[in-house]
Amino acid sequence: MLSHSQTPEYRQTVTGGSREILDRVGDKWSLSVIGALRAGPLRFNELKKQVTGISQRMLTLTLRYLERDGLVTRTMFATIPPRVDYALTPLGFKLLKPVCELVEWVQENSAEIEAAQRSFDEQTVPVPLT
Amino acid sequence: MLSHSQTPEYRQTVTGGSREILDRVGDKWSLSVIGALRAGPLRFNELKKQVTGISQRMLTLTLRYLERDGLVTRTMFATIPPRVDYALTPLGFKLLKPVCELVEWVQENSAEIEAAQRSFDEQTVPVPLT
DNA sequence: CAGAATCCAATTCGATACTG
DNA sequence: CAGTATCGAATTGGATTCTG
Numbered sequence: 001m002l003s004h005s006q007t008p009e010y011r012q013t014v015t016g017g018s019r020e021i022l023d024r025v026g027d028k029w030s031l032s033v034i035g036a037l038r039a040g041p042l043r044f045n046e047l048k049k050q051v052t053g054i055s056q057r058m059l060t061l062t063l064r065y066l067e068r069d070g071l072v073t074r075t076m077f078a079t080i081p082p083r084v085d086y087a088l089t090p091l092g093f094k095l096l097k098p099v100c101e102l103v104e105w106v107q108e109n110s111a112e113i114e115a116a117q118r119s120f121d122e123q124t125v126p127v128p129l130t
Numbered sequence: 131m132l133s134h135s136q137t138p139e140y141r142q143t144v145t146g147g148s149r150e151i152l153d154r155v156g157d158k159w160s161l162s163v164i165g166a167l168r169a170g171p172l173r174f175n176e177l178k179k180q181v182t183g184i185s186q187r188m189l190t191l192t193l194r195y196l197e198r199d200g201l202v203t204r205t206m207f208a209t210i211p212p213r214v215d216y217a218l219t220p221l222g223f224k225l226l227k228p229v230c231e232l233v234e235w236v237q238e239n240s241a242e243i244e245a246a247q248r249s250f251d252e253q254t255v256p257v258p259l260t
Numbered sequence: 261c262a263g264a265a266t267c268c269a270a271t272t273c274g275a276t277a278c279t280g
Numbered sequence: 281c282a283g284t285a286t287c288g289a290a291t292t293g294g295a296t297t298c299t300g
Contacts, residue, residue, distance in 0.1 A: 018233050018236035018237055018240065020243075021236045021243065022155070022156060022161065022232075022233070022236070023156060025152070025155065025156055025232070026152060026153060026155055026156010026157060027156060027272090028272085028273080031152065043281085043282085044281070044282050044283075045281065045282075048282095055273075055274055055275075056274095056282085056283075056284095057273075057274070057275085057283095057284090057285095058272090058273065058274080059283095060282085060283065060284080061272095061273090067250065068246065068247050068250040068251070069243050069246060069247060070242060070243055070245070070246025070247070070250075076282095079281095080280095080281090081281040081282080082280085082281055082282060082283085083281070083282085084281080084282065084283085091239060091242055091243070091246075094235075094239070095235065095239075097235075098228070098231045098232040098234075098235040099232065101228045101231060101232075102152075102155070102228040102229065102231075102232055103148050103152070104228075105224075105225065105227075105228040106148035106151045106152070107148055109221060109224070109225075110148065112200060112221055113150075113151065113199050113200055113221070115200070116198065116199060116200025116221075117198050117199060117200070120197065120198040120200075121198070157292090158292085158293075173261085173262090174261070174262050174263075175261070175262075185293075185294055185295075186262085186263075186264095186294095186295095187263095187264090187265095187293075187294070187295085188292095188293065188294080189263095190262085190263065190264080191292095191293090206262095209261095210261090210300095211261040211262080212261055212262060212263090212300080213261070213262085214261080214262060214263090
């Protein structure tokens with residue numbers, strides 16, 4: 001549960017203290033969740049629908065991490081049944097720009113990347129599994 | 131060993147086919163290795179020195195992935211002892227721009243992020259470990 | 261020198277069941 | 281509705297040993 005494991009020192013290489021956010025960017029679901037919140041606040045189950053494939057557990061965890069990093073707010077309404085809204089903070093919105101540029105770069109260059117992967121894969125003879 | 135495991139469909143959410151590169155950006159060592167190669171080609175053991183803390187195994191794996199994605203070239207010299215040079219491809223250099231911008235964004239906003247983390251951590255009472 | 265192979269520990273994630 | 285708790289499987293990474 002949000003294990004406060006201390007960051008090993010070697011993570012300080014090159015990327016400096018930015019490891020934690022890079023981990024967020026690189027992890028399995030954060031970008032999808034942030035993307036889903038672009039258009040405005042969503043409730044837990046709305047998010048779960050939009051981010052196809054995510055489990056309840058991972059949605060909860062991802063939201064907690066994003067909240068901890070100050071990228072997402074969590075607003076509870078003490079109604080019955082309970083209702084919780086998630087929304088991007090100004091910081092979360094600002095993060096969108098560099099992240100989108102990176103994603104766009106990848107999309108623009110995906111043809112070249114995939115070509116490289118194919119040519120790599122064919123000379124690295126796939127080991128027969130027999 | 132470079133398990134050619136097929137990417138599960140759910141990874142196609144929001145980030146589209148760019149998952150593989152995002153994984154590369156987010157993984158533990160790729161950015162450090164790319165950063166080390168910025169100034170020019172390096173040999174295996176030179177890289178190992180510059181990227182403090184990386185194990186032989188992870189350096190090998192990371193380089194293979196980067197090579198497969200077309201971001202790094204591997205040049206072998208059939209000398210004794212053998213010598214292998216790694217260098218960024220033009221594609222690898224181009225990736226540097228959006229990645230650096232992201233890293234810079236994080237650095238510029240690290241104060242705000244860390245403040246958010248601290249305030250989150252103190253209201254989420256740390257469970258005593260006794 | 262530049263790795264490949266093996267083994268093991270830690271982390272991550274999904275499925276399922278339960279709750280205020 | 282919006283979670284929490286628990287478990288097991290898969291993935292990831294480190295340490296060590298061996299090799300052309």
